Amino acid sequence: MSDSSPLPPVRLHSEAELAREALATPLLSRAARLARWAGPETRVGAGGELIDDQLPQAAAELGLTGEDAAACASEAWRVAVDTGLVEIVDEEEGTVTAGAELRMLTSGGPQDVLGVWLGALETVLADAAVPELDDLVDAMAEGGPVDLSGLDWDPEAEAEFLDGVLGNLYLLTVSEDGPGDGPVPLPALAASVIIPDDMGEPTNDVLEQVSDAMMRLDDQFRLLEPAGLVVYQPVDEALMTDAEDGAQDAAGDASPSVDDADVTRYGMVRLTPLGLYGLRARLLEAGVPAPAVGDLADKGADALLDGTAAFPQTAARAETEQWLARREPLAAARELLAAARGSDPGAPLRRLRCQQALSLVGSLAEPALREVLDDAELGGLARVWLTEHGAADVPPPPESMVFWLTIDTVAAQLAAEGNSAELQALVEGLARQHSGFFTTAWRVDHPATADVLEAMGRLHPDKKVAKEARKAAFKARSQRGE
DSSP, X not given: OOOOSOOOOBOOOOXXXXXXXXXXXXXXHHHHHHHHHOXXXXXXXXXXXXXXXXXXXXXXXXXXXXXXXXXXXXXXXXXXXXXXXXXXXXXXXXXXXXXXXXHHHHHSOHHHXXXXXXXXXXXXXXXXXXXXXXXHHHHHHHOSOOXXXXXXXXXXXHHHHHHHHHHHHHHHHHSTTSOTTSOEEHHXXXXXXXXXXXXXXXXXXXXXXXXXXXXXXXXXXXXXXXGTSEXXXXXXXXXXXXXXXHHXXXXXXXXXXXXXXXXXXXXXXXXXXXXXXXXXXXXXXXXXXXXXXXXXXXXXXXXXHHHTTTSOHHHXXXXXXXXXXXXXXXXXXXXXXXXXXXXXXXXXXXXXXXXXXXXXXXXXXXXXXXXXXXXXXXXXXXXXXXXHTTOSOOOOOOHHHHHHHHHHHHHHHHHHHSSOHHHXXXXXXXXXXXXXXXXXXXXXXXXXXXXXXXXXXXXXXXXXXXXXXXXXXXXXXXXXTO
């Protein structure tokens, strides 16, 4: 997530739903079960870990069998200790007791439960960032200080890599043009953090890095799935030796013979609703603005219009619907119109968002729109709304208002979308429908007149029309003394 642009808002499940999902995760449910199982005879080592003799008992308590049973029980116990579900009473004796956080899982509210789950998530993320290094085990067994630089392992770099991958997965999930609830191919996710945006054809060295990253992520997502962070389809074991080919296919140079079924064999991952909540919490903790739909529902109309200015259209509508649901329609319409006024650079986009919000209010807003018919800034959009809703006796706008509204609309579109194809089509249509548009437009008393005319000159494909727009922009600036 190297892009500095704001993150789109995420749609979260209710805290009650998320808390139920957290309690049902294998990781937290196992940790809680071991916390209840622990008693006077339970003993731990110097680091709080269960002694080896008691791991089989813990695994049996969890109903775990097989060669990984002891390891899974050990991980669940460590989560219980790290989250405060279990507290160490006497370090020398190695005795433990149920921790205060254990009561939170049964008698606490949803936020309490989610707080415990977030602590468990931090533990498993720390584990996932530690690679399986036989050399590290051997070095620790020898005793003395461990030279991490000699082991080709940088703990901070490993954690940053995983954070970067999860950040990209979050961004893909919340983006309007992303997969949404659908899974992301593991090779594409690995490529997103390895291959630079400005690289054309990836080199063999880069593709090898993507392949290595895939294998690391395969191990890490297997660890993260029991925490409820992701749903993961692992890499097909039969393809492990051909992972580099899979990375090349998904990194942007896919062979026509590779179908969707082939791609899924290289691993697929998606965030769960609980995972979205957890990653957003971590982003906020790191100081990254990560809005959620509903954040603005209890704030004023000015906060709503400014806050949704950079939202994708679907997210802006969802946020506005929640805001309107808490208000009486006529009062909401009046508040929106009052907040839409202004001559600052953000005002045109506020008025566009206001117009979009008013389209959701319905006919009960009509008195508020009629109250601003004579307003220089709002009279144009009021007439548009009244006409679209079939209102009677809508006064025709004066020419000055028509031109002001046109400049305001183009300024809003520029702020919202930049030089988009839709805006270019709008510019071409204006010039085609009004042959003398530029003769009048430069006189419009709007703060964005010159900028809009310059943009029209930049966007219009006809050189003669573009020149007229630039000349009009120069006149507008001269008129304002710029």
